[in-house]
Amino acid sequence: MTAMRAVQIKNFGGPEVLELAEVADPLPAPGEVLVEVSLAGVNYRDTHLSEVGTLPGDLLPLIPGMEVVGRTADGTRVAAVVPRGGYAQRVAVPAQLAVPVPDGVDDFSALALLVQGTTAWLLLHESARMRAGDSVLVHAAAGGVGSLAVQLARTAGAGRVIAAAGSPEKRALALDLGADEAIDSHDPDLAAAARRANGGRGLDVVLEMTGGPVTAQSLAALAPLGRLVFYGMASRTAPAPVELPALMETSTTVCGLMLEHAMTRPGLLERAMDALFEQVADGRLRVVCGAVRGLSEVRGLHEDLAARRTVGKLALDPGR
Structure with a gap:
């Protein structure tokens, strides 16, 4: 052996x-x-x-x-x-x-697309049902999922992409990747900062993976009919429970994503990988x-x- x-x-x-x-x-x-x-x-x-x-x-x-x-x-x-x-x-x-x-995709890019790339794609296209012209807030925008989500939102026709990150260097990276504005994720009034970055309007889509008080701030940043997708808890602090009547008052949607569940849907991950491979090969998506x-x-x-x-x-x- x-x-x-x-x-x-x-x-x-x-x-x-x-x-x-x-x-x-x-x-x-x-x-x-x-x-x-x-x-x-x-x-x-x-x-x-x-x-x-x-x-x-x-x-x-x-x-x-x-x-x-x-x-x-x-x-x-x-x-x-x-x-x-x-x-x-x-x-x-x-x-x-x-x-x-595919030959046009290097090993490192292929590795990044497996979990983080497919997660970013599913967050936008399946969970949030992002439409062209939507405003999108991406938390942890310099991370593995976030850095790809910023670019995918841009290539999918987002009207405005707002990146949230915790350091000047990370915010600069998010801007380089195509975000329109970058805000400090440690801002005590994160909801207000996100709205200001979106021209004073609420966000159509928020991709949230921090947990704790950031989740409530993200909900407060949504526009009517906005959608928040929760896919992680990096702070390791559970967010406050979401009250269903409050969702009805603002016509907002909250959902979650776990990649394993997408694997049970025939053809879904293959569709995501095909789209991601294509964008890496033609230079629209950078890992x-x-x-x-x-x-x-x-x-x-x-x-x-x-x-x-x-x-x-x-x-x-x-x-x-």
Whole structure:
């Protein structure tokens, strides 16, 4: 039995529980293919997995990582979402989940589109039902999902794209990506700041992943018939409950998105990936590279991600 390098969790805790280990190569089951991993994606959800172990089937020891790009034994370049096992040199992937990567899309971009790209696309086109001319507020606009959502909203014909980010550098990046205005996500009256950035009007669409008081501020920033999509809780603080009569008074919509549910809809993710691949290949969509580090540097990457010190897409290179 051959061995490989991987990041392994033997106990739940903080980044300190992420250990570089030598483990047996995965043995593909019937219907699976073995992928030699060139890059493994690092996502905010991975920090939850190591810290609390609340995801279904979290039996120790485990190898985290839910997205990879690499090559199969016949040399086909593929990208794939996996339940776990991505932080490794090799991973077994169900054949139906291995998406061939077009020649015009590089490995890093393909990796970013798997989870964050499809999430951004679904937020706008499925959950928010964004229409041309809509005003859109994107929270965490310099992050992996946010940096793509800013661009996708622009190419989909948004009337105005407002970016919210926590530092001058992150706001500058959002403007460079196509946002019309960038506001400080720490503004104590975030709703008023968002409305000012939209010419004094409420927003048609808000993409919210912070939680805590930011959710209530985002609701207050909506225009009548506006839509808020909640897809994360980076603050790790639950927002105040939404009162249904209040939604009726303003004719606003609140919904949520979990990517796993989209995977149960035949053809939906394929449609999203086709659109994303096309926009990367023709230059309309740019993936922001936040960091690519070796497996031995995974602890620092998780620390930076949890502290919201990162921008764009983060990845591990199993060859380093």
